[in-house]
Amino acid sequence: MDFGLYRPCVGIMLVNQDGLVFVGRRRGKKIPEHLRTGHEWQMPQGGIDEGEEPYHAALRELREETNVSSTSLLAESPDWLSYDLPPDLSRRSWKGRFLGQRQKWFAMRFNGSENEINIASPDGGHKPEFDAWRWESIDRLVELIIPFKRAVYEQVVENFRPFAKPSR
Structure with missing residues (x-):
């Protein structure tokens, strides 16, 4: 799988029993203000490690x-999806090695209870990516994400x- 100038990634649409989607608010003061205000919410996503299968990367990133592990796979995107970072970000991100990301997306059903979700101290002692989270309608996802x-x-x-859709 040759990604060239695109970082290989996965994304996860985590859907609860009511048919709502998990979104987290990106934390970090390094995010430029024009990208933070009103567009700081996103679904979980992250890089694929060398030799890692995309689905296993999605489970790990989630x-x-x-901290969520109580899931069942609903679907995998048929294609890899990509986006370019704005030029000012691409020079600073990933040491300028990538123009953007190419992502394989997975829809997963959340089968656990909400007390399993822990964005402050997620699995493996990783630095938190989000400072808030909520369940959101699928119809609002596009307006919440940064424009690029x-x-x-x-x-x-x-x-x-x-x-x-609700699964109850």
């Missing part, structure tokens, strides 16, 4: 960002909309 990721989120919403 644990590292949310919107096309990816539009495709994810289109692919996974059938799974964002």
Whole structure:
């Protein structure tokens, strides 16, 4: 799998029993103000380690960002989705090695109780990625994400909309 100038990543649409989607508010003072205000909410995502299968990376990233492990797989995106970072960010992120990210997305059902979610001290002692979280309607996901990721989120919403329904 040759990604060239795109960092290989996974993304997770975690859907609860009510059909709502997990979003976390990105923490960090290093995020430029124009990207923070109103666009700081996103679904869990992260890099694929060398030799790691995308689904296993998704499970690992979900644990590292949310502490969640009580899931079942609903679907995998049929294609890899990519976005470019704005030029000012691409020079600073990942030491300028990547123009953006190419992502494989997974829809997962959250089967646990909410006390399993722990963004302050996620699995493995990883540094927290989020400083707040909530369940959100699938219809609001695109407006919450930073503009350069919107096309990816539009495709994810289109692919996974059938799974964002109550399962009770």
